[in-house]
Every structure is written in C-alpha cells, then in structure tokens.
Amino acid sequence: MEIKDAKDLPLFLALLAPGFIILWFRSRVIEGAAPDFKKELLYFALASAAYYGVVAPLFDVGAGVRLPPVLWNLLFYFAVPVFIGVAVGWVTQRDLEYAWAERLGMHFAHRIPTAWDFRFGRLAEGDFVLATLTDDRQVGGRWVPGSFASSAKDGRDVYLAEVWDIPANGPWIPAAPPRGILLCGADIRYIEVFGG
Numbered sequence: 001m002e003i004k005d006a007k008d009l010p011l012f013l014a015l016l017a018p019g020f021i022i023l024w025f026r027s028r029v030i031e032g033a034a035p036d037f038k039k040e041l042l043y044f045a046l047a048s049a050a051y052y053g054v055v056a057p058l059f060d061v062g063a064g065v066r067l068p069p070v071l072w073n074l075l076f077y078f079a080v081p082v083f084i085g086v087a088v089g090w091v092t093q094r095d096l097e098y099a100w101a102e103r104l105g106m107h108f109a110h111r112i113p114t115a116w117d118f119r120f121g122r123l124a125e126g127d128f129v130l131a132t133l134t135d136d137r138q139v140g141g142r143w144v145p146g147s148f149a150s151s152a153k154d155g156r157d158v159y160l161a162e163v164w165d166i167p168a169n170g171p172w173i174p175a176a177p178p179r180g181i182l183l184c185g186a187d188i189r190y191i192e193v194f195g196g
Helices: 006-027 041-059 069-093 096-103 115-120
Strands: 128-133 138-142 158-160 162-165 181-183 188-194
Touching: 006 041, 006 069, 041 069, 069 096, 128 158, 138 158, 138 181
Parallel strands: none
Antiparallel strands: 128 138, 128 188, 138 162, 158 181
C-alpha cells in the first residue's frame, strides 16, 4: 500500500494495528533482545494479514447482534488483538508450540537466540550463580528479586542483587554488609548455575 496523502495514514495504521498489538504482547513475555519495531513492519503486516484472514469473517455476519460502529472498531482493532497477543504470549512462554510440534514429529528452531537468554530466562528465585571473571576471580550470589541479566545484543551483563562470600573451605555465606554487584559481560569468562 502506498501512502499518497495524510488521509491514507489512519487506514494504513488500522491495517497494521492488529499485528502490532499481537506481536507487542508476545514480545513482552519472551526472553531475548527486545525487537526493533521500526524493522518489524513486515512481521506486523504478516500478523495483520493472518488476523484479517481468520478473524474478519467472524465479524462479517449478516444477522445477529448489531454493535455500534465505535464498539465494533474497539473490539475488532484492539480488544481481540490484545486477547490473541496475550494467548500467543502464554503459549510461547510455556513452550507449547515445541510440545505440539514434537507430537507431530516436527522440530522447530528455538525462538531464543542465545544460551545466555535461554538460561537466565529460566533461573528460579534462590538459584545460585558463580561467575568466573577474565582475571580468574570468582563472584557468587543468589538470584533474588532485583537480579537481572541483560538481553542486549551488544553487551551481556548481570546484576546479582545478593552477593555471597565464597570461602576456600566451607559453605557460601551472605556478604556482610549485604550488597549487590554489576558484572559487565566483557569481564565474565563463564558462569555456573546451581539449582533449577
């Protein structure tokens, strides 16, 4: 579609809106780098085309309940795409598409681009993390609320909200005073995870 006039812009946005809403909700619940929405126009268009192909016939009924145009537009362009986006996010977050594909004897490439995103996306509260740095020092901590692993493509860093001391002999103990630590990706050689 070519936009020749400003009056065509609302139509263009309406055509892409369902795909944008569906993919935005899905992107909020999956691991990995956040999508660059400027580069995702093709995906919005494909998702919108699928939406219009499946959902539009359900709204194009000759008999039955008649809705005011404002309510019809709200349902068609916003509420139903939000519901579908949440449902797709729920399915994606539980990896159900892989389970369904396996039952059909198919193998899908994994949607998570790196082992980093995959593992940190599945850490459970209370898991322990031991990072060995490039200078061979080790930093340990417990994955608690407030801990975070970056999904940025240009840098992988980790914030451990609860640092633990690692004595040469004996169990780990919480650092005193309590503190967190930011580990820059360039300084990390490897990370070990205990638990989960």
